[in-house]
Amino acid sequence: MNQLPFKPLTLGLLTASVLTLAGLGLFATRTQAADAPKAAAAPKAALTVSTVQAKSSQLPVKLSANGGVAAWQEASVGSEASGLRVAELHAGVGDSVKRGQVLATFASESVQADVALARASLNEAQANAAEALANGDRARAVQGTGAISAQQINQYLTQEATAKARVASAQAQLDAQLLRLKQTQLLAPDSGIISARSASVGAVVGAGTEMFKLIRQGRLEWRGEVTSAEFARIKPGMTVLVTSPGGVQAKGKVRMLAPTVDAATRNGLVYVDLLAASTAGQSLGGAFKPGMYARGEFELGSTGALTVPQTAVVVRDGFSYVYRVGSDNRVSQLKVQTGRVVGDQIEIQSGVKPEDKLVASGGSFLSEGDTVKVVDATDSKPKAAVAPVAPAQAATK
Template identity: 55%
Template sequence: MKRSTLAIALIALVVAIAAIFFMMGGKPSDKAGDHAAAAKGKDGAASPRPALTVTVARPEATELMLTLAANGNVAAWQEAVVGSESNGLKLAEVRVNVGDTVKKGQVLAVFSPETVQADIAQARASLAEARATAADAAGNAARARTLQATGALSQQQINQYQTTEQTAKARVEAAEAVLAAQQVRGRNTQVLAPDDGVISARTATVGSVVAAGTELFRLIRQGRLEWRAEVTSAELSRVSVGTTAFVVSASGAQVRGKVRSIAPTVDPQTRAALVYVDLPNVQQNTGVKAGMFARGDFELGRSTAPTVPQAAVVPRDGFNNVFILKPDNKVSQLKVQVGRRLNDRIEITSALPDGARIVVQGAGFLNDGDLVRVVDAPAPSSSAAAQPPKPAASAAAAK
C-alpha cells in the first residue's frame, strides 16, 4: 500500500509539472508570432529601419560678393630719410625713438652748438670790420668826387678812391654771406622732421660725431601704409582705381582699403602687375606692419547664387558632396563644386536637380542609399532671434 501510494503521488506530480510547462511554453510562441506578423508588410517582406533622423533644406538664392583674391607685401607709402646737414659735430640729444609719431618741424635730435656759435661770432666780427672799411672808403670816394672839378686830384687818383669804395662794398656782401652760412649751420644743429609721420628706424646715437649726409632716422610719411598686391595680367582688367579691398595680414588683422593706383607695366617673369592699395588708420590697426606678407580680396560687385547651409556639404575622398533626399526617403550622394561663403552658407557652383531637398543635420554620417527619417529643423531660440544679425565677413574667392 505504501509503495503504490507513493507511485501514484509521483505520477500525479509529473503530470502537473508537464501541464505547467505546456501552458508556459505556449505563450512565448504566441508572442513571437505576433511580432513576426507585425514586422511584415503588405507583401509579406520585413520593413527596413531608418539609418538616421535628419533635417533637410532647399537651396536658397543669396546675394554674394564677387571678389578677386590676391597676395602681396605691405610697405610704407613713402619713406623719408632724415640725415645730418652739419659736418663734424657731436650729437648731444636724441628726442624721438622708433614708433613715435611726429609732426612736421618737430625737433628730432640736437647737435652741440658751441663750435657753430663761435663761427657765427667770428663771422659777425668780420662783417662789422668790413662795414667800417666800406664806410671809410665811401667817405674818401665822396671827397674825391667833390674835388674832381677843381683839378686838385688827378683822374687816376679819383678812380682809385672809387675802386676802393666798390671793393669795400663787395667785402661787406661777402661777410654777410659768410654770416648767413654760419647761421644756417647753427639752425642745422637741430634735426627737424620733414613731414608728419611715424619713425620707422633710428641710427642716431648720443655722443657720436657724424659727417654731413649721414642717415639718422627713417620716417613713414603721414603714417600711411600700402598693400602691393600682385594681380595676374588676365585678371588686371577687373580691378580699377577706387576698388575696395579687404586685406588680411598673417596675424589675422583685417583692414579695409582702396586701390590708389595700378602699375603701368607687367613683370615679364611672373606676368603679374602691382596694384597699390592705401591702408588708412594703420596706427589703430597694430596687426598690420610694413614688410608683412598679406592676402586680400578685391570687391568687384555682387551677384545672386544658390547656397546651402555649410553643414550640408560633406568633404569626402577629396571631393565635396551633398546628400539629396529622394521621394522614398532614401538619400543619394552627389559631388558638387563650392564657391563663396557667407556666414554659415556656402555657394554651390555646380548644377543641382530642380526642387532638390538637401540633407543638413546628420549629413556627415550618411552613405549613398541610406534610408532616413526626416524631421523639421529646430526653431531658433528666442534669445538668438532677439540678437541683431552679424555683419557679413568678406567673401572668399570662388575656386
C-alpha cells in the same frame, strides 16, 4: 451511478460551437499571413529629416592675394653740417615725431666762434664802406670843378664800390655761419615714426651721413602680388581687406598698379594704402609692421549664385555631396561642386537644380537609397506637453 444521456439538441450545439471556433482561428491565420508581405514591403525610416531647396543669392566676388607690408615713403634724415660732434639724441626707434621736432643736437661751440668771427668781419667791412662812401660823395661834389683830378675821383668811386662788395661778402659769410649754427639741431622733415637710428652720442659725422629713417606720416601700404591674368580685373580705388598674421584686419584702398610685371614670376604688384585697423582694440601701427607678410582680398563686386546651408553638404573622400529626397522618401546621393562661402550659406556651382528637395542636415548618417521621414522644420521642434485630463473631467465630457 447512472449516466445521463446527452440529448440530440445539446450535441448539435456543441458541435456547431467547435466548428465556429475552428473557422475563426483559420481566418485569423490567413489574415496574418496576408498582412505579413505588406509589413515587409514598408521599410523603416533611417532618419527623420527636414528639406531645403537651393535659393538664388547675390554673393560677393573676391580675389585673394599675398604680399608684403611696407612704408608708404621712408625718409632718410642725415646731417647737413660736416665735422660736428653729436651731443645729444632726442628720438629713438618707434617714436612718433612731428614736423620740425628736434631729433639730435650737435656740439655748437666751434660754430658759435665762427659766427662771432664772421660778425666782426662784417662790422669791419661796414666801417670801411662808410668811409669809402663819404670819400665818394665828396669826389662827386667837386667833380668838374678841377679841384681834384679825374684820376683821383675815379679812385674814390672805385674804393666805394669795393667797400660795398666787401660788406656783401662779409654778410654772406655771416649768413653761412648762422646756417651752420642752425644745422647744429637736426629737425624732422615730416611727421611720422622713427623706423631706424644709426647715430650715437659722441660720434663726429660728415655732411650727408644718415642718422635716422622716418616713415612719413606713419602711412603703411600693402603690396599684393597678383598674376598677370588677374591684373586686369583690379582698378584703382577698389576696396581691399588685408589680414595680418596675427588675425587683425585692416581696410585698404588700391592706390596704383605697377606699370610692369615681373618677367620671372609673371606677377604684378598692386599698391594698397592701409587706412585703419577694423579689429577693436588694435591700431594699424601695432598690428602691421613694414616687412610683414599679409593676405588680402580684393572686392570685385557680386554675382548671382545658388546657395544651400552648409549643413546640407557632406564631404566624403575629398568630394562634396548632397542628398536629394524623392517622391517615395528615398534619398539619392548627388555629387556637387561648391564655391564661395558666406555666413552659413555655401555656393553650389553644379549638380543641383533649384527644384530639388535636399536633406537640410544629418546627411552624414545617410547612404544611397535610404528611406527618410520628412517633416517640416517647425514640426521637428518639440511640442509643449498637453496636461492629462482628470477622471472627473473626462466623465463630464
